[in-house]
Every structure is written in structure tokens, then in C-alpha cells.
Amino acid sequence: MYNEDTIAALSTPYGTGGIGVIRISGKNAFDAASKIFQSSKTIEKIKSHTVTYGKIVNPELNEIVDEVLLLKMCKPNTFTREDVIEIHCHGGIVVINRVLDLIFKNGVRPAEPGEFTKRAFLNGRIDLSQAEAIIDLINSKTVESSKAAVNHLEGRLSSRLKSIRETLVGLLAHIEVTVDYPEHDIEEITGEKVLENLINIKDELYTLAETFHRGKILREGINIVIAGKPNVGKSSLLNQLAGSTKAIVTDIPGTTRDIVEEYININGIPAKITDTAGIRNTQDVVEKIGVNKAYEAVENADLIIVVLSAETGIQEEDTEILKIIMNKKALVLINKTDMVDTTRLNEIHQKLKEYNIVLEASVINGRGIEELESTISELFLKGRISGNDEVLLTNSRHKYLVDRAIEDVEQALNSFNTGMPLDLVTIDIKNCADNIGQITGESIDEAIMHDIFSRFCIGK
Structure with missing residues (x-):
């Protein structure tokens, strides 16, 4: 190698x-x-x-x-x-x-x-986990994602995993002594020690695995699609979130005919936000292609923001779009609220009772944008951004290996609880130690290592 x-x-x-x-x-x-x-x-x-x-x-x-x-x-x-x-x-x-x-x-x-x-x-x-953190740090798109990468680069994940692996190796040594020297009659003491340590390791691995959802979002970001009928303020919303003019905004329906994408930072979450063509029935060939692309983008989105116009209320085209998002991760944004009274808004809200998240905004005036951003971060991170001292799993390879290690511990516990000899329990303990070692590189084959480093740029 x-x-x-x-x-x-x-x-x-x-x-x-x-x-x-x-x-x-x-x-x-x-x-x-x-x-x-x-x-x-x-x-x-x-x-x-x-x-x-x-x-x-x-x-x-x-x-x-x-x-x-x-x-x-x-x-x-x-x-x-x-x-x-x-x-x-x-x-x-x-x-x-x-x-x-x-x-x-x-x-x-x-x-x-x-x-x-x-x-x-x-x-x-x-x-190896520190090496992977280097490419994450280079590719980080927000301050929070860079903090998570630095934590890994400093060895905080490695230290935690190595501690678990050392405990497993220690258990193997205790079991080996018990098996090799049965005349000392210490199997019962060793068994209690094995059980206690395996339960603690299982809990620790579970806690680590549960951080992956937030860690993955900080590392890879989310894909947000803005959808709605023409002329409801989708392009204005993109421009507000991006902090600059990225999409053409006019009063003419059908202005946006293609996908417009922008990478932004929403409260520490990297996000690719996509403005789509207004979804409606149209005879315009070019616009029709844009509408089909909009449907495709909605299908692949992590979050859909459906924009409605308070001025026009919920029309047939809006109803069709709302049906599409019924079983998807989505929120509804009622735009142009500055143009109607409270009674009209209440009527619209009444028709949207079955949707969990309904927000109000006047995008052109910037009103409601902060609440929208806070809602998005709450949806994906439950209001929590990684702290400086928090260890997060951010890498899919690491998550896969932690999940396998958990399965090994559970199998070892099951074997122990069914009365199997301690020397047979060691098989699962060894497998668990091996899976953890593959994260840090203590047990790794050349093909996997080559694949990891091939993703780096030349010069790093």
C-alpha cells in the first residue's frame, strides 16, 4: 500500500x-x-x-x-x-x-x-476517519459543517471509537484467559464483566448512530424545491433566501421556464434551493418542458415549499399541487399577505387545515423569511446545530460500519443470554471490533482505502 x-x-x-x-x-x-x-x-x-x-x-x-x-x-x-x-x-x-x-x-x-x-x-x-475529515473540511459549505469536519480532524470521533475498540479487545483477553485456564473458576466473574461492557458499548454505539441524521445534513445539505402555480412569488422567494437577484421576477405568468438553482446557508444548514417553472396546464412547448422539470424536481426534493398567493386564494391549479405534496416533507407558504385582510387569510387557512406547516409571508417586503428559515432548521435539525464539543456521524461509510457493529453487539448479547459458551461469544465481539477498526483504519483493505483517497483532489 x-x-x-x-x-x-x-x-x-x-x-x-x-x-x-x-x-x-x-x-x-x-x-x-x-x-x-x-x-x-x-x-x-x-x-x-x-x-x-x-x-x-x-x-x-x-x-x-x-x-x-x-x-x-x-x-x-x-x-x-x-x-x-x-x-x-x-x-x-x-x-x-x-x-x-x-x-x-x-x-x-x-x-x-x-x-x-x-x-x-x-x-x-x-x-482514516481523520483523513476523510480533511476532504469534508475542504468541501464544507457552512461554518457548522466545517466545525463538524474539524471535530473529526482533531480526532474526537477516533478517540471515542478507539476507546470502544480497546474495551472490546480487553473483553477478548479476559475471555481467552477464562477459556485457557478453567481451573481458576473465574468464568462467572468474566461473564458478568462481558455482559456489563457489551450493554454499555451497545448504548454508546446507539447514541452515536442517532447523530447521523443531523451530521449528514450538515455535511451534505438538503435539497429544497420551491413549487407553485405561475406568478405567486417563487422567484422572489429564491432571491430573498439567496440574498441576491438570481431569478427574473415579473408580473407576467410563466416567466420562469427552466430550473434555477442556488446554494445557500439556512441557519447553518447547507441547502440547494431550486426555483421551478410555474405548474399549470399550458400549450407553450417550452413552458411545458419547464413544468415537467418542476414535477421531476418535486419528486427528488428533501423539502418542498409550496407557495400560494393570498391575493388569488386557493385555485384549481393550487389544489392539484397540494395533492402532490400530501405525503411528502413539505410546507405551505401563503405569500402576498400584505394585499388581503385578516378575513381572507382566515378563509385560506381554513382550507389548509390538513397541512401541518402553513406559514405567512410578504416575500417582496422580506416579511416571514426569518420564520421560514427557522422552520426549515427545526424540521431537519429539531432546532439543534452541532456544538463545538459534540461528536456527530457525518459519513455514510461510518454509519454503515457503526450499524454493523451494533448488530454484532446485539448478536453477542443474544448468544450470552441463551447460555452459549464464552469462546463462541468472542466471534461477534471480534466482528464488532473489526467493524469499528475499519472506520479508523486499524483494519482496512487496500481496495476500500484506494476508493476513499481517490475522491480527494490532486495536491492534498
Whole structure:
């Protein structure tokens, strides 16, 4: 799983920018850099973890390629626990490619996606769940999702899982002693210890598994679709939630003919919000395509916001849309409430008694938006956002393995309670420890590890 090649890659986004950072890692990193870097000091004499000004030079042509800052870091105090060089050059595409070409001509190969992080894992600097947290941190879309990723990166999930695994390994050792030395007659004491610990582990794993719903939302976000007949204020609602003009708003029905998407932050929840074409019967070929797309978006939504107009009341087209959402996660927003009196609003509410969540708004004036956002966060997180010290399961792979570990513990408890010998109970205990170990990387096969790191960008 590990090779000793020296690797290099651009660690900043590829394209034109002020600075480009090229990272080299491996036993030949210093030697490769010394062949192309010129300064008042040689690479050998530069102190570890210091920055030195110099020039990158093409040794074949004795030509200056760029003026750079070079950071030298000696192992093991580096991200990969290998010797590392970082070259901070100017961020032009041509300059970056020329510097990389010179590096690759000097015993260094291009890094694979996630290979720097993979080496940090293989060299014992981080475990597998921490490695996965790095890509979550890079991809986080809100402050709260980044906090959850940082918690994992700091090892809080790992620490909790390792504690459980150590308890399981300790139980296996106690059982082995009991089986190997039956003359000491300690099976009853060992059995009580096994039962107590398995019950505690089951409770702890259940508590962890229950955090997945909120953790997954913080990591992946929710898909919200705004639906309704034409000219009820759907595009205005999208613009209010996005905080900018993303959709064209007019008084002409049928203005929105295609799907308009925007990524936003709703009280710490990352959300993709979709404005759809007004749902109605139409002979316009283009608009009809938009209506079909609207139906498709509604089917795939995590939450549907049906917008009604207080001005027109509930019409036949509204009724058809309301039927569609009857068994889905949805809320109804009565818009344009500034244009009608209380009596008219009460009549509309009376017709919506069978719907659990009905809100009022005047979207054009921004009224009701805060209540809508609070309702959405309450729906998906029950009003709770992850605290700094809370450990959340955010990864589907982790949730699957925790669920399997729970099944193993339950099977072990069942075996124990039916009077099976302790040495047979160890089979399920070992399986539980193995499943937990697959989360942290203490027991993992190469194919799964390759799949995990292949999702990383090159340079990380």
C-alpha cells in the first residue's frame, strides 16, 4: 500500500492567481529541490520549517524560471511525516507548469489524488476517519459543517471509537484467559464483566448512530424545491433566501421556464434551493418542458415549499399541487399577505387545515423569511446545530460500519443470554471490533482505502 517514490503536485487551485504552492514529499525531496533552486543558502544549510527567498532555475539552459519562496520541512514533523519542500511561486499557469516540469525531471513523479493525505495515514500521523475529515473540511459549505469536519480532524470521533475498540479487545483477553485456564473458576466473574461492557458499548454505539441524521445534513445539505402555480412569488422567494437577484421576477405568468438553482446557508444548514417553472396546464412547448422539470424536481426534493398567493386564494391549479405534496416533507407558504385582510387569510387557512406547516409571508417586503428559515432548521435539525464539543456521524461509510457493529453487539448479547459458551461469544465481539477498526483504519483493505483517497483532489 505504500511506496517510497518522491511525489509532487500543485496544492493550490490550478489557474491564474497571485500565488501557486507546489508541494514535494519523499526521501528525494531535498535533493530534487537543490537541483533547481538557487539562493544564498544551499538546501542542505536551510533550517527546517523556515522560508528562504531564491530563484527556480532551469539547470540545462541556466535560465531563471521564477522568483520564489521555498519552505523546507524535515521529517517527521510534517504533514506526511516525510521530508517536504513547498515552493511558493507566482500563480500563472505557464510558470507553474514550468516549475513542475523541472521537478519531474529530477527523480520525482506526479502525486495521485489524495496521495499526500494517504501517506499521512500510512505513516501514522492521522487515522482514516481523520483523513476523510480533511476532504469534508475542504468541501464544507457552512461554518457548522466545517466545525463538524474539524471535530473529526482533531480526532474526537477516533478517540471515542478507539476507546470502544480497546474495551472490546480487553473483553477478548479476559475471555481467552477464562477459556485457557478453567481451573481458576473465574468464568462467572468474566461473564458478568462481558455482559456489563457489551450493554454499555451497545448504548454508546446507539447514541452515536442517532447523530447521523443531523451530521449528514450538515455535511451534505438538503435539497429544497420551491413549487407553485405561475406568478405567486417563487422567484422572489429564491432571491430573498439567496440574498441576491438570481431569478427574473415579473408580473407576467410563466416567466420562469427552466430550473434555477442556488446554494445557500439556512441557519447553518447547507441547502440547494431550486426555483421551478410555474405548474399549470399550458400549450407553450417550452413552458411545458419547464413544468415537467418542476414535477421531476418535486419528486427528488428533501423539502418542498409550496407557495400560494393570498391575493388569488386557493385555485384549481393550487389544489392539484397540494395533492402532490400530501405525503411528502413539505410546507405551505401563503405569500402576498400584505394585499388581503385578516378575513381572507382566515378563509385560506381554513382550507389548509390538513397541512401541518402553513406559514405567512410578504416575500417582496422580506416579511416571514426569518420564520421560514427557522422552520426549515427545526424540521431537519429539531432546532439543534452541532456544538463545538459534540461528536456527530457525518459519513455514510461510518454509519454503515457503526450499524454493523451494533448488530454484532446485539448478536453477542443474544448468544450470552441463551447460555452459549464464552469462546463462541468472542466471534461477534471480534466482528464488532473489526467493524469499528475499519472506520479508523486499524483494519482496512487496500481496495476500500484506494476508493476513499481517490475522491480527494490532486495536491492534498
